[in-house]
Amino acid sequence: MTQRELSVLMAALFVTSLVTGLVTASPPRPGTEGNGLTENESATLWSRDADNYISQEEYQQRYGESRTAMHQLANGTDITFKRPPETAATWTRNDFADLEAGGSDTSVHPRHASLEDGVFIEDAHATVFALQPSTRGHLESGETPLYIAPNGTMRGFVDYRVRVPNGSSSGNTTIEWSLTSNEVEEVRLQKDGETIVKRDGSHTPALDYQIEDDWSANLTLEAEISVRLKKTTRIDRGDETDVEVTYRTESLNVSDSIAVEIYDLSAYPYYAEYPNGDAGVAIFQSRPWQGYTLTENGSARVRGVWRFYTARNTNWDTLVRSNRTDSATVESDAIPVYVHAYPSRIGPRAEPVRDGPEIIDTWGTDRPSPVGTLGENINIDIVNQSYTTTYGVAVRAGNVDRNALQVAGIVRGVNASIVAPDAGSERQLRRSNLTVEVLQQNESQATLRIGLRDNETGAPIVLSDPDRRYPIGGTTRNGYITIAEQRVETNASGVAIVTIDEPGIYTARYHPGSWLGHDPAYVSATATARWHPLGTIDGWFAFIFEVGWQLIPFIVMFYAGKRLLRMLGPDDIFQRNP
Numbered sequence: 169m170t171q172r173e174l175s176v177l178m179a180a181l182f183v184t185s186l187v188t189g190l191v192t193a194s195p196p197r198p199g200t201e202g203n204g205l206t207e208n209e210s211a212t213l214w215s216r217d218a219d220n221y222i223s224q225e226e227y228q229q230r231y232g233e234s235r236t237a238m239h240q241l242a243n244g245t246d247i248t249f250k251r252p253p254e255t256a257a258t259w260t261r262n263d264f265a266d267l268e269a270g271g272s273d274t275s276v277h278p279r280h281a282s283l284e285d286g287v288f289i290e291d292a293h294a295t296v297f298a299l300q301p302s303t304r305g306h307l308e309s310g311e312t313p314l315y316i317a318p319n320g321t322m323r324g325f326v327d328y329r330v331r332v333p334n335g336s337s338s339g340n341t342t343i344e345w346s347l348t349s350n351e352v353e354e355v356r357l358q359k360d361g362e363t364i365v366k367r368d369g370s371h372t373p374a375l376d377y378q379i380e381d382d383w384s385a386n387l388t389l390e391a392e393i394s395v396r397l398k399k400t401t402r403i404d405r406g407d408e409t410d411v412e413v414t415y416r417t418e419s420l421n422v423s424d425s426i427a428v429e430i431y432d433l434s435a436y437p438y439y440a441e442y443p444n445g446d447a448g449v450a451i452f453q454s455r456p457w458q459g460y461t462l463t464e465n466g467s468a469r470v471r472g473v474w475r476f477y478t479a480r481n482t483n484w485d486t487l488v489r490s491n492r493t494d495s496a497t498v499e500s501d502a503i504p505v506y507v508h509a510y511p512s513r514i515g516p517r518a519e520p521v522r523d524g525p526e527i528i529d530t531w532g533t534d535r536p537s538p539v540g541t542l543g544e545n546i547n548i549d550i551v552n553q554s555y556t557t558t559y560g561v562a563v564r565a566g567n568v569d570r571n572a573l574q575v576a577g578i579v580r581g582v583n584a585s586i587v588a589p590d591a592g593s594e595r596q597l598r599r600s601n602l603t604v605e606v607l608q609q610n611e612s613q614a615t616l617r618i619g620l621r622d623n624e625t626g627a628p629i630v631l632s633d634p635d636r637r638y639p640i641g642g643t644t645r646n647g648y649i650t651i652a653e654q655r656v657e658t659n660a661s662g663v664a665i666v667t668i669d670e671p672g673i674y675t676a677r678y679h680p681g682s683w684l685g686h687d688p689a690y691v692s693a694t695a696t697a698r699w700h701p702l703g704t705i706d707g708w709f710a711f712i713f714e715v716g717w718q719l720i721p722f723i724v725m726f727y728a729g730k731r732l733l734r735m736l737g738p739d740d741i742f743q744r745n746p
Contacts, residue, residue, distance in 0.1 A: 195480060195503065197231070198239050203262040208238040209255050212247040213505050215479040216545050219244050246547045248512070249476040251458060252580040256478045256505040257300040264297060264323050267502035269371040272350050274491045275329040278500070280483045286420040291490050292328035294355070294391040294422040297372075298504035299323075301580045302428075303476070305456055306510045306538040306550070307557070313384075315431040315455075315509075315579050322375045323504075324389040326352050326422070329491060332397060340404040348415070350395040358388040382430045390423040433457060433584030435575040440595035440683045442564065443691060448528070448595070449573070450562035450684050453584060456509060457577050462525060462565055464572035469519050470527060472558035474578055475512040477548055480505050509578040510538065510548065511555045518563060525565035529682050532557035562684055595683045599623040600690040604651070604676045604697040613669040614699040618649060618676050620658045622688070628662025629690065647681040647690070671700040 195214040199207035221244030227235055235243070270276040275291035277283065284292045301317040328350075335344040352369030357377055365375045369391065379385070394417065401412040433453055440448030451460055459471030481504045486497050518525040537551050575584035600623055607617040620629040631647050648655050649664060652674055656664040668674065675696045683689035 198242075201263075204258045205255055208236050210259065211236070211239040211242040212249075212253070213255060213259055213478045213480070214242070215246040215477045215508075215548070216482060216543065218545055219246070219547060246477055248548050249478075250471060251576065252301075252303055252476050252507045252509070252578060253478060254580055256507045257580065260298045260300060260323070260504045263502045263504070264372065264374070265502075267297070267325055267372050267500075269325075269327045270329065270489055270491075272330045272347060274489055276327050276487050276489050277325075278483050278487055279497075282422075282424060284420060284422045286418050288331050288333075288395050288397060288416070288418045289328050289393055289420045290331050292393055292420055292422045293424070294324055294326045294389050295424045296387075296389050296426050297323040297325050297484070297502070298481070298506070299387070299426065299428065300506075301582070303431075303507045303509050303579045305578065306508060306541045307456070308535045308538045309540050312538070312541050313429045314426065315577075316428045317579050317582050318380060318430055318432045319378050320376075322357055322373075322377060322387065322389060324355070324373050324375070324391075324424070326355065326369075326371050326373065326391040326393070328393050328420075328422075330395050330397075331492065342402045342404075344400045344402075346398045346400070348396045348398045351393075352391050353394045353419070354392045356390045356392075358390060359385045361388075379430050380432070382432075384427070384429050386425050386427055388423050388425040390421060392419060392421050394419045429455075431455070431577055431579045431582055433575065433577045433582060434587055435460075435584035436587050436589070437570075437573065438562075438589055438593065438595070438684070439568075439570070440597055440689065442597045443599050446564050446566055447568035448562065448564050448597070448683055449568055450529070450560065451575060452560040453575070454559055455577075456557060456559075457575065457584065459561070460573060460575040462563075462568045462573065464569050466574075467520070468524050468565055468567060470516070470525050470561055470563050471519075472516050472530070472561055473511045473551075473555060474509045474558075475514065475549070476578070477508050477510070477546070478505055479508060479546070507580065510542070511535075511551045511557070513549045513551050516558055516561060525563040527561065528564050529562040529684055530556060530558045530560060532559035560684075562682070595687060595689050597683055597689050597691050600629060600678055600680070600693045601626075602649075602676060602678045602693040602695040604674065604695040606697055606699055607665070609699060613667055616651070616666045616668060616674065616676075616697055616699075618651065618656065618658070618664040618666060618695075620649065620662045620664075620678060622690075628660070629658060630660055630662060631657035632659060647679055647686070649676055649678050651676040668699065673698050 195217055198211040203210065224235065224240060241247070277291065277293045278295060281293040281295045299314065299316050299320060299322050301320050303315050305313050305315055307313070330347055330350050332347050333345045335342070352371060354369050355367050355373040355375065356363050357365035357375045359379060364379070365377050367373060367375060397416045399414045399416060403410040433455065435451050435453045438450045442448065449462065456474055457472065458474055459469060462468040484500050484503050487500045489496050489498055516527055516530050518527050534554055534556055536554050539550050539552055542550065573586060575586060577584060601621045603619040605617050606614050608615040621627060622629060631649070648657055651666055652668050654666060656666060658664045673696060675694055678693045680686070680690040680692055
């Protein structure tokens with residue numbers, strides 16, 4: 169971020185800080201926890217915090233230290249990213265280590281946990297803490313899928329408490345209970361009911377998974393909890409005591425499921441070559457994706473409509489500690505953070521801005537704004553009206569290295585495998601030959617004949633052909649020609665006829681259909697024609713007649729004045745005007 173950009177954003181803080189919201193818990197102050205991030209990095213995480221901006225002086229008085237420029241900026245607004253950042257996964261992985269179970273007589277669980285009870289096991293749960301790498305997509309209202317990498321890690325939290333029965337005494341019989349063992353025996357990760365990962369038990373399991381050739385799934389964290397209790401029965405028989413020892417065991421399975429989209433990209437590129445040596449690249453992918461680079465060093469790149477922010481999962485702001493007699497809510501020491509993708513008002517962009525690739529077309533699915541899916545305290549540049557998902561993006565660039573082409577997804581670290589186009593599918597953009605001539609004319613109008621042909625073969629270019637093919641996709645439109653504020657199309661002979669009634673210079677411009685949907689494809693061309701009524705003999709006669717007609721009053725006046733002078737003569741004039 170440049171100093172100028174930072175200055176502009178800092179100025180905006182005084183506006184954004186006027187609107188504040190309530191938040192159930194405050195995230196840790198950047199720089200106060202060792203979570204593998206710098207103060208600047210951790211400051212960008214908390215898009216769901218209340219942006220209550222305070223000045224640098226007030227901050228120093230409150231905390232006795234200064235903030236970095238990024239921390240100060242994040243104090244008043246939310247930070248967004250061009251690419252999915254690694255900071256969310258780094259924070260979550262390190263913060264997960266702070267999550268601790270409560271012991272055999274205390275269960276610790278988030279409020280949204282699904283609790284299970286058995287005979288001796290109570291308040292048991294297995295709850296998904298985080299799945300990463302992943303990105304929560306905000307597509308539209310009611311559609312916010314969680315995209316996960318095909319290779320990643322599920323982290324979970326398992327806890328329970330053991331209810332040890334009270335001892336009892338009746339007559340000469342005394343019963344005592346004690347806990348001999350309790351553990352999480354095994355944890356499993358299941359995909360649609362099939363176990364794909366199995367590990368020894370843990371209260372905080374981290375299960376590495378690998379999922380291939382799947383589109384969507386229900387992932388389930390399952391844990392098997394077992395306890396063993398000792399029951400001692402003593403019978404007093406006077407001079408001796410009979411002791412009977414028995415053991416009771418119990419196992420309980422607890423689980424938590426989450427619906428996910430397996431984000432495994434396959435991109436389909438198409439290429440074209442312009443007559444001047446420029447290259448055309450179009451890439452289509454049927455899921456949201458971030459963009460692609462055109463050169464090995466990544467200097468030329470293009471991205472679609474998606475941008476990113478990071479925010480905590482507020483379900484883990486607090487935890488409940490429950491024992492046999494009471495429960496209490498405490499602040500959580502571990503907070504998972506996720507990456508979120510949203511359609512930005514900035515829209516598709518190519519870099520470098522001035523002399524980089526030129527976006528020639530984008531296409532996708534039209535969706536309503538997902539602004540209602542963000543929740544509270546999210547201040548970002550999300551679209552506030554319908555938008556196009558930019559599943560396809562086509563560019564024209566002067567330098568394209570096809571071997572270095574890299575397509576990046578909206579999930580961190582996931583790049584698309586590129587499917588090579590079919591042989592012969594590359595487009596060679598041809599030059600066109602556009603001509604304009606005056607076919608007929610008179611003093612009031614002219615008829616122009618527009619011809620459009622392939623510059624190489626001489627074949628007519630037909631723009632009104634209903635059988636034109638659209639082999640790649642996107643918005644299908646025929647090419648057209650504009651002249652005299654009219655849009656025309658050539659017929660089967662490559663000819664269009666236009667009538668004009670105003671003199672002047674007329675320029676015809678050929679707007680070819682995109683090479684994405686036309687084969688053969690062409691580049692634009694222009695041609696000029698000039699028309700004026702004086703360009704014909706009839707026009708000259710009409711001009712002379714019109715001029716003569718306009719001069720009749722002046723001629724009559726001149727003739728009358730001359731006759732008057734002759735009638736009066738010079739002497740009469742001097743006598744009348746001594």
